[in-house]
Amino acid sequence: MSVTAEKKFAVEISYNGITKSLRVEPEESVMAVLQGAIREFGMTQNPHLLSFFRQDGSGVPETGSVEAAGLRPCELLLLRPNAVKGGGSLLRLSAEIVSKTFLALRTCGRGECECAVYWTGPATSEFVDGIVHPLHSRSLFGYEINNQWLTRLWKDLATTQRSIKAQIHSHPSEAFHSRTDDQWPIVSQAGFLSIVIPEFAMGEPTLMDAWIGQMQSDGSWLQLHSYQDAVILS
Numbered sequence: 001m002s003v004t005a006e007k008k009f010a011v012e013i014s015y016n017g018i019t020k021s022l023r024v025e026p027e028e029s030v031m032a033v034l035q036g037a038i039r040e041f042g043m044t045q046n047p048h049l050l051s052f053f054r055q056d057g058s059g060v061p062e063t064g065s066v067e068a069a070g071l072r073p074c075e076l077l078l079l080r081p082n083a084v085k086g087g088g089s090l091l092r093l094s095a096e097i098v099s100k101t102f103l104a105l106r107t108c109g110r111g112e113c114e115c116a117v118y119w120t121g122p123a124t125s126e127f128v129d130g131i132v133h134p135l136h137s138r139s140l141f142g143y144e145i146n147n148q149w150l151t152r153l154w155k156d157l158a159t160t161q162r163s164i165k166a167q168i169h170s171h172p173s174e175a176f177h178s179r180t181d182d183q184w185p186i187v188s189q190a191g192f193l194s195i196v197i198p199e200f201a202m203g204e205p206t207l208m209d210a211w212i213g214q215m216q217s218d219g220s221w222l223q224l225h226s227y228q229d230a231v232i233l234s
């Protein structure tokens with residue numbers, strides 16, 4: 001009697017608070033699985049900026065097969081940006097979120113360094129009800145998010161089913177999106193918002209003077225005319 005073993009199995013893949021099941025084959029290349037996952041999540045970001053990470057923060061090698069990488073049935077993989085650097089719909093938030101954002105950017109930046117925070121909320125809603133201040137390096141010229149911290153955040157988002165709704169960072173003087181800001185957002189799905197606050201956020205806590213961009217489906221950024229095109233404040 002012969003038994004045909006079912007070789008395909010499912011792994012769990014998590015991106016920005018949503019976890020999806022993907023069927024893989026042992027001899028399939030990890031790169032093919034990665035490309036499938038990127039399609040599945042409808043991402044616009046250049047695939048070379050994204051990789052699979054295990055829960056301990058180690059990267060899954062992309063050069064070999066699923067079998068060679070040691071992937072197991074039901075294993076949870078974090079689909080995560082390799083690095084975050086920087087300098088859709090209307091989000092709903094309270095004015096308190098804006099003032100807390102300014103306070104965080106100011107306290108960390110002290111009028112001399114760039115800082116970034118993320119607005120978070122339940123993954124399937126447009127509500128922002130939290131602010132996350134990342135562990136990051138900082139200088140007058142930019143910031144870079146800590147790699148281990150990013151892994152922890154991605155796991156937390158998956159566990160709590162929350163998403164990053166917008167990234168907000170400060171600039172020394174003028175608010176605009178630099179080339180680095182364009183290329184290294186923390187989330188790269190159409191509709192994602194990036195907000196840049198001028199003068200190290202030392203001014204009035206308002207979005208009136210901010211640069212606000214929204215990621216388009218081709219991965220480019222569209223500058224919005226005013227914050228009212230991006231958020232509803234209550």
Ligand SMILES: [Zn+2]
Pocket residue numbers: 104105108109114115116133134136138
């Ligand atoms: Zn900071």
